[in-house]
Amino acid sequence: MNTATPPNSPLVIATRESRLAIWQAEHVQARLQSLGHTVTLLGMTTKGDQILDRSLSKVGGKGLFVKELEVALEEGRADIAVHSLKDVPMELPEGFVLACVMEREDPRDAFVSPNYASLDDLPLGATVGTSSLRRQVLLQALRPDLKIAPLRGNLDTRLRKLDDGQYDAIVLAAAGLKRLGLGERIRTAFATDDMLPAAGQGALGIEVRADRADLIAALAPLAHQPTWLGVAAERAVSRSMGGSCSMPLAAHGVWHGDQLHLQAAWGDLDGQLALVQVDDNATVTTLAQAEALGESVAAQLRASGARSVPNT
């Protein structure tokens, strides 16, 4: 079966239908169009979009936001899938690859509140909305008095719940807010030293079928190597720790002038709060070297008491 795209046939991008997902797909569409391609979008709903009443860490499945898009690639209904890299499982299913990682938007977490300018301004015992275990652990380390309440839904839904008065503040990825032109809602962007981001936060990954060498070549100009080296290391930490969204794990890699600086944190919510942090760097010029640094940092986390869970 020859499924290679003939020249001039349009490329089809599979995308979720949240405003952020559409923005990201249109961003890739515009970049590809500027390279001379014809590009259309195919919108679809994923399991992660449908389950809104439970914390995703309790739903448990990996790749809740990506599976349906992969089926569209498998069946040839679409050519490429654009993802927030943070939502992409550490191991892609057999037959799929990340064709490229694009330049990162702001990787930081954002403090959003109608009444308070920063975490320090919150009164004792204030309620902060987030369903991310990583954010929960890091927030409790900074402010043990805070009440953390679950918060799900797309960005607009989360902001509406804040505006309805259900929370004193919420914590979101700065990248999503900025992409949607909602950057003015950010009262403070957390220093990454205080709130270390999730692996891949703020970066876009483009997934294709591994047998589509034509697409991998077409997408190569969209890659941003410094971002890719950083997130490759972050994802290696997570993979090595058996990473799933049910583990509070943070990893942030910054590549500059052949040096990769990688920070990671692991937390435990069972019983007393435990937080383990590691900081390392290495000379890195290839993805394999970036991943080796990530594995080394994961080993250092474990040596300091972090427990990895086996991949399921």
Ligand SMILES: NCc1[nH]cc(CCC(=O)O)c1CC(=O)O
């Ligand atoms: N887990 C949902 C998700 N996936 C990607 C982003 C934001 C954009 C990004 O990190 O690239 C968000 C929202 C959030 O964490 O606030």
